[in-house]
Amino acid sequence: MPRHARLDAPGTLHHVIGRGLEGVLVFPATEEREDFLQRLGKLSEAGAWRVYAWALMGNHFHLLVQTCEQSLSWCMRRLLTGYVVNFNRRHHRFGHLFQNRYKSILCQDEPYLLELTRYIHLNPVRAGIVKSLRGLRTYPWTGHATLVGRNGRTWQDTDTILARFGRRTRDAIRRYEEFVGEGVSLGRRPELTGGGLIRSQGGWSEVISLRRKGQVAASDARILGESDFVEQVLANAEARVKETLGWRGRAPTLPAMLEAVAGRTGVEAARIRSGNRQRDVAHARRILCQLAVNRCGYSGAAVARFLGATTSLVNRLAYTAEVPALEKYLRRE
Numbered sequence: 001m002p003r004h005a006r007l008d009a010p011g012t013l014h015h016v017i018g019r020g021l022e023g024v025l026v027f028p029a030t031e032e033r034e035d036f037l038q039r040l041g042k043l044s045e046a047g048a049w050r051v052y053a054w055a056l057m058g059n060h061f062h063l064l065v066q067t068c069e070q071s072l073s074w075c076m077r078r079l080l081t082g083y084v085v086n087f088n089r090r091h092h093r094f095g096h097l098f099q100n101r102y103k104s105i106l107c108q109d110e111p112y113l114l115e116l117t118r119y120i121h122l123n124p125v126r127a128g129i130v131k132s133l134r135g136l137r138t139y140p141w142t143g144h145a146t147l148v149g150r151n152g153r154t155w156q157d158t159d160t161i162l163a164r165f166g167r168r169t170r171d172a173i174r175r176y177e178e179f180v181g182e183g184v185s186l187g188r189r190p191e192l193t194g195g196g197l198i199r200s201q202g203g204w205s206e207v208i209s210l211r212r213k214g215q216v217a218a219s220d221a222r223i224l225g226e227s228d229f230v231e232q233v234l235a236n237a238e239a240r241v242k243e244t245l246g247w248r249g250r251a252p253t254l255p256a257m258l259e260a261v262a263g264r265t266g267v268e269a270a271r272i273r274s275g276n277r278q279r280d281v282a283h284a285r286r287i288l289c290q291l292a293v294n295r296c297g298y299s300g301a302a303v304a305r306f307l308g309a310t311t312s313l314v315n316r317l318a319y320t321a322e323v324p325a326l327e328k329y330l331r332r333e
Contacts, residue, residue, distance in 0.1 A: 041155035293318035
């Protein structure tokens with residue numbers, strides 16, 4: 001069974017979490033952290049997304065971003081690919097640095113924009129890295145310092161957050177800090193990072209309440225929002241998939257995708273599933289991996305079993321530069 005594909009469209013709010021492979025430190029020193037933030041900032045300055053909150057945590061990172069003209073997957077490829085290349089060169093290593101599939105949660109703006117900003121910026125406090133809110137004001141590896149005017153990362157969108165707390169900047173910062181302070185005692189918030197129903201309904205207490213009333217609510221592990229929002233997002237996503245790929249109903253099976261790619265590329269299906277390394281075969285195999293993993297949500301391991309290849313090969317093909325006009329290889333006539 002395929003895992004769910006990402007819910008990814010321009011103009012949506014996402015909480016993104018990326019972790020190092022097998023717990024490796026992805027930000028071991030200041031040099032790496034600044035490299036990552038420079039890339040994050042360049043994408044923001046280019047108008048690819050708006051960055052509201054961020055935290056770098058040694059072996060993982062959190063981002064709260066709203067995409068603009070580009071999709072989240074486009075932005076993340078450009079953020080992570082260049083960073084990993086530099087990291088590997090600097091540390092004389094090869095291969096993957098992050099877990100193959102970063103976690104992304106599509107979020108409803110209200111009330112989660114502020115809740116997630118607070119939650120993300122309190123990560124160092126919850127981890128004991130920063131001992132107090134006063135220390136968080138000058139801590140350089142979250143966006144909190146930028147929001148309170150202590151860090152000149154001009155690419156971070158502070159106006160959108162501070163505008164929720166008042167018109168005058170000084171008053172808005174004070175109220176924002178009070179809001180963040182109120183979050184310290186809340187600890188880890190499963191309703192912000194947990195399973196789909198918990199996340200969508202705002203915690204287990206709300207889930208239990210609904211069950212007692214015999215009410216059924218829509219939920220999805222990829223979405224943070226109320227039931228109506230979840231239903232709307234899923235409906236929109238389904239419509240986009242059908243329009244883009246020209247398939248009705250569920251995502252196509254791997255054999256169906258193989259036949260579609262073979263028909264479009266003119267490469268025989270048996271050759272695509274063989275170990276043949278000729279250029280036309282390698283190109284068709286790359287298309288199939290990108291469609292299956294990036295568009296239809298199959299795991300790299302599932303595609304590898306189908307092709308008789310290694311998981312590392314499938315993931316490498318899936319996450320290299322995307323084939324132009326990728327969807328046309330799945331679109332039915």
